[in-house]
Amino acid sequence: MKPLVELNQVSFGYGAQAVLKNISLHLHPGQFAALVGPSGAGKTTLLKLILGVLRPSIGEVWLHGKALNNGVAPRVGYVPQLESVDWNFPVTVEQVVWMGLVQHSGLWPWITTQQRKLVLDILNRLGIDELINRHIRDLSGGQQQRVFLARAMISNPDLLVLDEPTVGLDIKTAESILVLLAELNRQGMTILLTTHDLNAAAAHLPWVVCINQRIIAQGAPEQVFNENILNQTYRGEMIVIRQNGMLFVQQKPHGHTYHDLIPNPVPGENPDEEDR
Amino acid sequence: MSILLEPFQFEFFRNGTMTAVLVGALCGLIGVYIVLRGMSYIGHGLSHAIFGGAVVSYVMAWNFYVGAGIWGFLAAILINQTMRRTRISADAAIGVITTSSFAVGVALISRYRHFTRSFDAALFGNILGVTGQDVLVVLVTTLMVFILIFFFYKQLLFTTFDEEVARIYGIKTEWVDTLFALILAATLIVSMQILGVTLIAAALVIPAITARLLTDSFNRMVILSVLIGAITGIFGMYVSYYVDIASGATIVLVQATIFGISLLVTTLQNRANRRLMDVHI
Numbered sequence: 001m002k003p004l005v006e007l008n009q010v011s012f013g014y015g016a017q018a019v020l021k022n023i024s025l026h027l028h029p030g031q032f033a034a035l036v037g038p039s040g041a042g043k044t045t046l047l048k049l050i051l052g053v054l055r056p057s058i059g060e061v062w063l064h065g066k067a068l069n070n071g072v073a074p075r076v077g078y079v080p081q082l083e084s085v086d087w088n089f090p091v092t093v094e095q096v097v098w099m100g101l102v103q104h105s106g107l108w109p110w111i112t113t114q115q116r117k118l119v120l121d122i123l124n125r126l127g128i129d130e131l132i133n134r135h136i137r138d139l140s141g142g143q144q145q146r147v148f149l150a151r152a153m154i155s156n157p158d159l160l161v162l163d164e165p166t167v168g169l170d171i172k173t174a175e176s177i178l179v180l181l182a183e184l185n186r187q188g189m190t191i192l193l194t195t196h197d198l199n200a201a202a203a204h205l206p207w208v209v210c211i212n213q214r215i216i217a218q219g220a221p222e223q224v225f226n227e228n229i230l231n232q233t234y235r236g237e238m239i240v241i242r243q244n245g246m247l248f249v250q251q252k253p254h255g256h257t258y259h260d261l262i263p264n265p266v267p268g269e270n271p272d273e274e275d276r
Numbered sequence: 277m278s279i280l281l282e283p284f285q286f287e288f289f290r291n292g293t294m295t296a297v298l299v300g301a302l303c304g305l306i307g308v309y310i311v312l313r314g315m316s317y318i319g320h321g322l323s324h325a326i327f328g329g330a331v332v333s334y335v336m337a338w339n340f341y342v343g344a345g346i347w348g349f350l351a352a353i354l355i356n357q358t359m360r361r362t363r364i365s366a367d368a369a370i371g372v373i374t375t376s377s378f379a380v381g382v383a384l385i386s387r388y389r390h391f392t393r394s395f396d397a398a399l400f401g402n403i404l405g406v407t408g409q410d411v412l413v414v415l416v417t418t419l420m421v422f423i424l425i426f427f428f429y430k431q432l433l434f435t436t437f438d439e440e441v442a443r444i445y446g447i448k449t450e451w452v453d454t455l456f457a458l459i460l461a462a463t464l465i466v467s468m469q470i471l472g473v474t475l476i477a478a479a480l481v482i483p484a485i486t487a488r489l490l491t492d493s494f495n496r497m498v499i500l501s502v503l504i505g506a507i508t509g510i511f512g513m514y515v516s517y518y519v520d521i522a523s524g525a526t527i528v529l530v531q532a533t534i535f536g537i538s539l540l541v542t543t544l545q546n547r548a549n550r551r552l553m554d555v556h557i
Contacts, residue, residue: 051444078444089312089437090494099434103446109429135492 002065004029004159004190005050010059012045019045021214023059027192029158032185033207033218035194038234041212043194047161050192051078064158077152079162082144087137093147094119094132100151122150126180142173146180153184160184162193166200178204198225198249225249283517291411292403292470296509296527298411298418299467300479304505305425306463307484308498309456312436317367318355320477321374323464325351327473328377330398331384341413344465351377352457401472401524403516414466421459428455433494471524482531483508489538504534 005027012020020042027033035043048054049061052072061068064075077100097119098111105115123129126146131139136147145165152160165181166174174197182204185191195201201208202221209218210233217229225247230238237252283289310319329347333340351373358369425432434442435452443449467476487500512527519526 053440053444072444072446074446076444078441080438080441085438090488090492090497091433091437092493095433095494096437099430099437099442100445102430102434102442105430107427109427137492 001028003027003062004031004064005192006062007049007056008059008062010049010056010061012042012049012054012056012058019213020049023211023215025209025215025218027159027190029190030185030188031207032182032191032205033193033209034201034205035192035209035211036196036198036201036233037211037216039196041233043211044163046211047163047192047194051076051161073159075155075158077155077157077160079145079148079152079160079165081163082141082148082168085136085144085148087144089136091136092132093123093128093134093136093139096136096147097122097150097154100154104155118154119150122154123147126150126153140173141169142176145169145173145177149177149180153189158190160189160191162191164194164196166195166197174200198230199247202247202249221247279518280514283514288404288406289513289517291406291408292523293510293513294411295406295414295470296403296513296523297506298414298509299470300483300505300507300509300527301502302414302418302421302463302505303467303476303479304483304487304501304503305422305498306460307480307482307505308487308494308501309432309436310460310480311484311488315366316477316481317370318352318460319464319480321355321370322348322352322460323468323473323476325374325377326461326464326468327398328379328381330468331381335384335388341465344468345461347377348461348464349458352461353454356453356457398468399473400522401468401470401475403470403513403523406469410469417462417466421463424455424459428452432456471527475524475528478528479505479531482528482535486531486535486538489535489542504531508534 003026005025007023007025010020010023011018023046025046035046037043045054049056050063050073052061052063052068055068063073094111094116098115101115101118105112111119120129120132123132126149128143128146128150131143131147136144139147149160149162149165152162160181162181165177169177178200181191181193202225206220207218208221208224210216210224210229212233212235216233217224225240227238227240230240230249234251239250239252241248241250284293307319310316326344326348329344329351330340332338332347333343336343355366355369355373358364358373359366362369364372431442431447431452434445434447435449439449442452463480464476467479471479483501483504484497486504487497490500491497508527508530512530513523515521515530516523516526
């Protein structure tokens with residue numbers, strides 16, 4: 001299958017400082033993938049290269065089989081970090097979602113009846129249609145995330161790009177957002193997101209890309225989330241715990257061992273023993 | 277009734293009031309975008325930059341509106357590009373570019389002391405000097421700005437809300453910024469005559485922040501800000517006429533009073549709402 005997104009030997013830097021080196025990444029239609037890595041690893045920069053906001057210093061980014069030489073990526077929906085949103089800005093849910101249609105809405109400057117219906121349909125699909133006239137500040141974290149997801153989805157994009165969609169959300173809300181994204185992916189949407197929540201990525205995402213200026217590893221979480229790869233990615237001691245078919249990642253607290261963390265470990269799943 | 281009609285027997289009052297209403301509405305409209313973009317300081321800075329342009333226009337015997345307009349537009353673009361392409365922050369870029377431009381004006385005035393023209397009007401506003409031609413220029417500028425803002429409503433809204441994301445969604449944000457710089461420069465130039473360089477910033481910001489206090493809706497904020505600007509324009513003119521104080525300063529003081537009242541009312545309202553919530557909890 002032809003990749004939807006293709007990066008070949010891409011490097012990027014801000015001035016003389018290299019942020020990404022030799023990145024080769026293929027994202028196929030229908031894939032649901034997460035970029036994981038420490039702060040400053042270049043995750044958001046990589047998203048911006050794919051979105052066409054930044055241009056690589058070396059190499060090319062391809063989308064739909066065409067090089068992104070000039071301008072932004074077509075048919076891509078983007079959800080920014082909620083922390084970057086000005087919540088005091090006087091806009092309603094309807095206006096925010098309508099912004100997603102701006103490229104396709106011709107010269108008429110105001111929302112049309114047809115556009116209002118599209119907005120209502122997408123809000124309905126995400127279960128927040130009753131919030132259409134609310135101010136964005138008056139929503140819960142999960143509702144806010146859904147509103148921006150609605151804006152990204154309203155133009156029916158081929159690719160959905162989300163920058164840390166679970167940051168700042170409580171566990172339950174973060175879980176519900178990832179479940180929603182998984183559902184959208186099952187319906188055919190290709191999704192790429194960044195996250196710091198390795199356990200959520202392990203539980204919900206079928207594909208993860210570990211990155212720290214370069215790609216350290218990529219694959220299913222069961223294959224990629226191991227001490228060796230995570231230590232390389234985060235440049236710190238990480239431990240991976242497998243229990244009841246689930247996978248948990250934890251940074252090793254200084255001076256503690258696996259036994260301190262897990263009093264009754266499952267036989268054969270003791271990473272301290274493997275280390276020896 | 278005669279109190280209301282009496283000043284209208286004078287041409288200067290008719291011209292001045294018409295200009296004050298138009299400039300008030302214009303500044304109210306542009307002010308919404310200025311305030312929401314967090315650029316309140318740019319009105320202050322750019323009006324100083326335009327003063328430099330006005331003096332240069334006079335020295336070079338150019339048309340004031342053309343010379344000062346091009347100067348102001350270039351200053352706005354320069355500020356924008358400095359912010360985008362360097363590590364210099366917005367306030368520093370505005371400070372350096374606009375103050376240097378103002379200094380050009382002051383330097384030229386001190387060099388060519390034989391000036392017959394007084395630049396006091398440009399600095400502090402002069403309602404008596406508003407001619408029929410000035411009213412026409414303000415009217416045409418106001419209409420053009422309203423038409424442009426109408427047709428670029430969604431692009432301006434999205435760019436003001438989140439410029440980077442707007443670019444990702446296909447809006448040519450650099451063009452929107454350039455258009456806005458042009459609109460802002462035009463607004464400042466036509467406002468200079470009545471408000472003066474020193475007071476324009478207040479007329480840009482006060483109606484918009486007052487409107488922001490009163491509503492959470494962008495559309496209502498635009499309408500309220502325009503109305504506050506226009507109504508305080510006419511009210512300020514009356515106060516100025518009867519109390520015999522400078523019109524530009526009076527308009528700004530009327531706006532500041534309305535802002536103060538709005539702040540007080542909304543603060544008391546919020547407190548009452550909180551108390552009501554506490555009772556229910």
